[in-house]
Amino acid sequence: MDLRTGKSSITTGKSSIRTGKSSITTGKSSITTGKSSITTGKSSITTGKSSIRTGKSKRTKILSKSTKQRKKI
Secondary structure, eight states: OHHHHHHHHHHHHHHHHHHHHHHHHHHHHHHHHHHHHHHHHHHHHHHHHHHHHHHHHHHHHHHHHHHHHHHHO
């Protein structure tokens, strides 16, 4: 009986550690807001790359049409 009561006191100690971790996660959320401002700067660079991708997509469409014509013949 004494051993079981001893184990219950250890579980209460673990619950106090979990509350401590929750305070750390709130600190991390403030850092993520700082990163969001950096991602907006990167989005302007990705728009420049999208214009290059649209040029490549036109080429792929021409290639797909030529393969369909070859299959029909």
